[in-house]
Amino acid sequence: MARFKPVQKGLMLLPVDISRQIIPGSFEHALCYLVDHELDFSGLRERYRNDTQGAPAYDPAVLLKIIFLAYNRGLIGSRRIEAVCRQNVLFIAVAEDNQPHFTTLTAERDCLPCTLWTQCLRTPEKTKTRQVAFFQGKRDGYETHTDRMKRKVDSDQGRQMITRRFATVEPVFGNLRNNKRLDRFTLRGRSKVDGQWKLYCLVHNIEKLATMG
Numbered sequence: 001m002a003r004f005k006p007v008q009k010g011l012m013l014l015p016v017d018i019s020r021q022i023i024p025g026s027f028e029h030a031l032c033y034l035v036d037h038e039l040d041f042s043g044l045r046e047r048y049r050n051d052t053q054g055a056p057a058y059d060p061a062v063l064l065k066i067i068f069l070a071y072n073r074g075l076i077g078s079r080r081i082e083a084v085c086r087q088n089v090l091f092i093a094v095a096e097d098n099q100p101h102f103t104t105l106t107a108e109r110d111c112l113p114c115t116l117w118t119q120c121l122r123t124p125e126k127t128k129t130r131q132v133a134f135f136q137g138k139r140d141g142y143e144t145h146t147d148r149m150k151r152k153v154d155s156d157q158g159r160q161m162i163t164r165r166f167a168t169v170e171p172v173f174g175n176l177r178n179n180k181r182l183d184r185f186t187l188r189g190r191s192k193v194d195g196q197w198k199l200y201c202l203v204h205n206i207e208k209l210a211t212m213g
Helices: 027-037 060-072 078-087 089-094 145-154 156-164 171-179 190-212
Strands: none
Touching (some): 027 060, 060 190, 078 089, 145 156
16 A cells, blocks of 8 residues: 655644844845845835824835845735735745735825825815726727837838847846746836836846845
8 A cells, every 4th residue: 555754734833033034145135234224214214104193104124125025036916925925934034024915015106295186186185096087089090009009010120129029138138037027017107117127127236246246
């Protein structure tokens, strides 16, 4: 009769020293050192007004560490980042046992810093954001963005350009595309895409500092 290794389904205690999970020479160690010693968060921390009232907030430095580590692991979705902060020991160590909600990690409240946001709301004393729907009717002879892009791709110059995009010409893009899973941007708008691209570049540079000094 075949024999199999025993399995354990009962209670198990796994002692974990969080401070020893961040190994010197790793990306996580370089990330924590740069964020803790080289960046100034005083401007961000001054924006909090919960000294006497309100719930304690997550430290901006901790949130930045989580975002950088997630991008380094190819994780972009806020819900996936929230899950690994609860399940992954390395993320728990970098987050210092903080488990922020996905709404804390995402940037869905872009209109809050705007000084004119109260003019866009019907009841600004009750709501903070508002969704606006814009319906555009059909116009004769109007060329959609999809048709316009299709025409460009089908041209001789477009075929040459699209062929070059299938090749990874530099190690930097190879690292971001294959290791960091940068196959698409998850944000819309030039400024937001530019910010997400710079996040990836910062992750790449921190990784170089960790491996090469």
